[in-house]
Amino acid sequence: MSLATAQSATGVVLQVQIARAFAARRRRALLIPLLLLGYLAYIFVAFDIAGIAGRLRPDNAAALIGDFWSYKTHVTRDNRSGAIEIAIEGEAKGRYPAGAAPDWVTPGAEPVIALPDGSRITYLPDAAQIERKGFGTILVTRAAKEIILTLPEGAPMPRWISASKTRVSLSGPWWRFAMTQNRTETFRYQPGWEMFFFTLDSPFHGKGLGDLAALALWEPRLDPTRSNLAAMLSEVWHNKVWHHDVVIWAMGETVLMAFLGTMGAGLIAFPLAFLAAANFAPARLLRLGLRRMFDFFRGVDGLIWTVILSRAFGPGPMTGALAILMTDTGTFGKTFSEALENIDGKQVEGIASTGADAAQRARFGVIPQVAPVILSQLLYYLESNTRSATVIGAIVGGGIGLLLTQAILTQKDWEEVCYYIILIVATVMAMDSFSGWIRRRFIRG
Numbered sequence: 030m031s032l033a034t035a036q037s038a039t040g041v042v043l044q045v046q047i048a049r050a051f052a053a054r055r056r057r058a059l060l061i062p063l064l065l066l067g068y069l070a071y072i073f074v075a076f077d078i079a080g081i082a083g084r085l086r087p088d089n090a091a092a093l094i095g096d097f098w099s100y101k102t103h104v105t106r107d108n109r110s111g112a113i114e115i116a117i118e119g120e121a122k123g124r125y126p127a128g129a130a131p132d133w134v135t136p137g138a139e140p141v142i143a144l145p146d147g148s149r150i151t152y153l154p155d156a157a158q159i160e161r162k163g164f165g166t167i168l169v170t171r172a173a174k175e176i177i178l179t180l181p182e183g184a185p186m187p188r189w190i191s192a193s194k195t196r197v198s199l200s201g202p203w204w205r206f207a208m209t210q211n212r213t214e215t216f217r218y219q220p221g222w223e224m225f226f227f228t229l230d231s232p233f234h235g236k237g238l239g240d241l242a243a244l245a246l247w248e249p250r251l252d253p254t255r256s257n258l259a260a261m262l263s264e265v266w267h268n269k270v271w272h273h274d275v276v277i278w279a280m281g282e283t284v285l286m287a288f289l290g291t292m293g294a295g296l297i298a299f300p301l302a303f304l305a306a307a308n309f310a311p312a313r314l315l316r317l318g319l320r321r322m323f324d325f326f327r328g329v330d331g332l333i334w335t336v337i338l339s340r341a342f343g344p345g346p347m348t349g350a351l352a353i354l355m356t357d358t359g360t361f362g363k364t365f366s367e368a369l370e371n372i373d374g375k376q377v378e379g380i381a382s383t384g385a386d387a388a389q390r391a392r393f394g395v396i397p398q399v400a401p402v403i404l405s406q407l408l409y410y411l412e413s414n415t416r417s418a419t420v421i422g423a424i425v426g427g428g429i430g431l432l433l434t435q436a437i438l439t440q441k442d443w444e445e446v447c448y449y450i451i452l453i454v455a456t457v458m459a460m461d462s463f464s465g466w467i468r469r470r471f472i473r474g
Contacts, residue, residue, distance in 0.1 A: 096443035099220050100118060102115065104214070108210065117224060139152055152213060155171045176210070286422065288411065294353070303366075307370055320362075326356060326360075327357075331352050334355045338355075353418065353421065369399055372395055372399060415453075415457055
């Protein structure tokens with residue numbers, strides 16, 4: 030075979046190989062999108078996306094978000110006795126005393142309720158008259174066995190009215206009305222968190238900032254035994270609706286839970302990390318045993334440790350702190366031992382050349398190198414565990430997590446849920462600022 034023929038054959042082989050390589054790349058380029066589409070289709074079926082879309086209720090989500098930053102006042106008439114009750118959020122602690130009412134309610138034999146959009150509701154003896162702005166007068170009457178709805182003559186049934194034989198309800202901007210055989214209720218929504226500072230029975234309720242400042246600085250004492258400022262602070266701290274004293278104490282329990290768990294794990298993991306580091310513990314079996322122990326502790330989630338420990342020690346913040354300690358001991362043992370294995374040996378050798386013993390070599394040659402890593406890990410996990418302690422507290426019955434869970438379960442105290450969430454976020458932000466100061470003070474400085 031001549032040289033030219035051999036070169037030609039080689040060229041043909043190369044062309045075939047190149048063509049095959051490009052074909053394989055094209056097949057891979059097509060296969061990847063197909064696999065991705067198949068995976069997305071699997072997610073669509075496995076997670077029942079179509080069912081979720083069918084059950085989607087954006088209006089409920091909007092109402093929930095609205096409840097975060099607003100409150101409602103109930104004006105309720107017992108249709109059997111005729112008694113009228115006005116209460117914020119329908120709670121006994123938010124009930125207006127007899128003869129008192131907000132300025133948009135005109136009390137009397139036939140109370141009149143002014144609504145934010147200019148509408149008006151009048152409670153008649155066995156009926157309610159709703160003057161809906163832009164629509165006309167609606168009459169809802171309680172008959173012997175049913176509730177009768179009467180619309181303005183010729184008016185179609187609007188979407189904001191729901192009517193049956195046993196219940197009629199109307200809704201408008203920032204208000205809602207409902208009548209059944211047993212009761213007639215009007216809910217008026219208002220922005221803010223009512224009674225956050227002073228409850229209805231407090232002498233400071235309803236006063237503006239100017240009036241409160243005057244009472245604190247120069248007005249006569251309302252309570253002869255203490256100053257007005259002390260009385261104000263006591264009223265806020267011991268608020269019977271928002272319970273600020275209980276909430277702040279619970280938040281302190283959550284932070285303490287995170288602190289004890291994190292720092293306790295650090296104290297346990299640090300000496301064990303020397304025995305798990307290859308350059309400090311020559312015994313291979315000891316190193317492997319400790320590392321598998323660290324894997325076990327951090328492999329079991331903190332919530333699982335919480336359930337196990339709560340059965341052993343009972344509920345309480347200390348159980349939550351122990352659950353955090355168990356998980357973080359495994360994490361810190363791994364990270365601390367890796368930091369020890371990556372130190373600069375020359376610095377330790379320099380300290381040893383001065384005749385230093387093992388404790389001095391560790392103190393002056395090892396710890397200065399690993400201290401920034403250890404401190405950063407401790408501070409980061411302290412921030413993270415403050416959030417985790419909220420969830421753990423809901424299980425073991427301690428801290429802000431328990432209050433948050435109780436508020437969610439009631440399905441009506443969503444403003445309290447928002448309050449607790451804001452408090453948790455503010456605490457995490459404070460912990461972040463504190464840890465940043467510590468880093469600047471001890472690592473950079």
